[in-house]
Amino acid sequence: MERTIKLALIPGDGIGPEVVAEAVKVLDAVAPGAGVEFEKTHFSLGAARFLETGDVLTDDDLAAIAAHDVILLGAVGGVPGDPRLKNANIERGLLLKLRFSLDHYVNLRPTVIYPGVPSPLAEHGDVDFVVVREGTEGPYVGNGGAIRTGTPHEIANEVSINTAYGVERVVRDAFARASARRNKLTLVHKTNVLTFAGGLWKRVVDEVGATFPEVAVDYLHVDAATIFLVTDPARFDVIVTDNLFGDILTDLAGAISGGIGLAASGNINPDGAFPSMFEPVHGSAPDIAGQQKADPTAAILSAALLLDHLALTDAADRVRTAVVADIASRDGRPARTTAEIGDAVVAALGA
């Protein structure tokens, strides 16, 4: 008896559809062995849809997506500077709306420097850490405003909102992950400047940490954290941080670990009240769209996180092993198309 998994696909714009196609190939290839079947629904969302219909994400779209078990997203965003998109803000209206509406409070972003991957860092040890980025609060809440807009007297404010409720649940998740990994957790914030928000984060980490005595806790200001990511990335195991700092640190983490083309992420609702959503960290790269030039590895690794989330751990590990083998085989070989890389990963899955 196969378990049917309702999978919502949001390929999106630019290279999104190309990389999602490869991730789906891989999911379908491991499904039988895992005793599951993916029942897919395609959602046409993003800049292209907006240009056609004027809608970014309707309540009906949202309800339909929410009725699925899990979501795989490619990338959204049109050509930068396209005047027709000036007032659209696809990122806020689609990506952030999904994350907030589906209560994706754990934004999970692993960084591994894989053997054979050229990293821009001259030297580094074994790099394998995961950033647990809060996904529903902080400066991302959209709680800002402006007065006297467009005049020399304009004032524009942005409010970062942080709640004990919101911080506690993500910090607890991060400690649980650290406990299942190498027992090290680093809080990253800017407590010396953002004293109110920082004070809350620090207190919650202290309190939750008391219930995980096996986990060593460390603290870094966000500015210092960027230094250590470059000079000593091997020191990190689990990093827990707020929505904005997590955004910045994970792009940097992608850059030091051999490129944003390998960086996977999950937008997770651990309670299971809403479907979780998996997506490569990279954007839609309209300049290379439709040319089979994009590397689907980040999307495929995001599919592995999706399998993890469904507790299909063996299947997830099979995918990761195949990806690592594929990456290790790249050195000195000519560039492949998006589909060729997907096919190679499927082939590397073995029997």
Place this chain on the structure above:
Amino acid sequence: MERTIKLALIPGDGIGPEVVAEAVKVLDAVAPGAGVEFEKTHFSLGAARFLETGDVLTDDDLAAIAAHDVILLGAVGGVPGDPRLKNANIERGLLLKLRFSLDHYVNLRPTVIYPGVPSPLAEHGDVDFVVVREGTEGPYVGNGGAIRTGTPHEIANEVSINTAYGVERVVRDAFARASARRNKLTLVHKTNVLTFAGGLWKRVVDEVGATFPEVAVDYLHVDAATIFLVTDPARFDVIVTDNLFGDILTDLAGAISGGIGLAASGNINPDGAFPSMFEPVHGSAPDIAGQQKADPTAAILSAALLLDHLALTDAADRVRTAVVADIASRDGRPARTTAEIGDAVVAALGA
């Protein structure tokens, strides 16, 4: 006839006094040739002073400092975790209070990868850019608060305040610098998420940019900017950004360019209404304090920025040339003491 410059010295904590001593040596060495004399006042401020008197920065301190032409600061901050400093927040009460009270709206942070300096980046071109970080607004204003503190219902907010007045004056300064350099300005923000603050920054850059037609303008989200700092730092000339993003980007810039031990900064009030303040980007490093282990180069390069600010350009260039020569001579030689490095730079100043 020599011009007398009233110089306020705030050596501070940890390695601060050691590195300031070397920067002062260098200033005194170039002073005669520049036709100036430095009349110095020492201010004992920082964690040590707080532990002695309970004061961080009194109104009298502030008034006395403000009566000087220019300020050189080492580093402030006690031993991390010292329980006696728990409620002090030396950073907010001293460093940020000085920057805000003295209206240091241009926080200037140059990055150069000097010949002979080992950078953790495997490959890089000619790296020479300057970050113009806004210094008096944004999330640094201290406009936050919390309710139900210490309970599971705590809410902690931080408000980022951005004004057309404040953004316009720093953007104008950045354009003027770009125009005197390589005619390229990159605005870094997060306009897709912080739409109100981001909208203001973008509008002001467009408007001021229209009066600098020779300067090419570029925009990057802060997350993408961290990627380019690692993968292509040579692309930057002048970066203009807000207080928090500037804090993060400049520590990262220090890391990629061979270490925070070389990173200089100026907290500048271009209007001249208040004295400007120059300081190394690094902290007080209490773990190596008093051991003559600290590299005074960042403090010495900060002194060069101080000379620039006083329009003593020839003297500033002499200092930079001497520093570059000293750095180039380091490769393979044994480590020197803080004072030895200062003496070597003075010797390299030549006749």
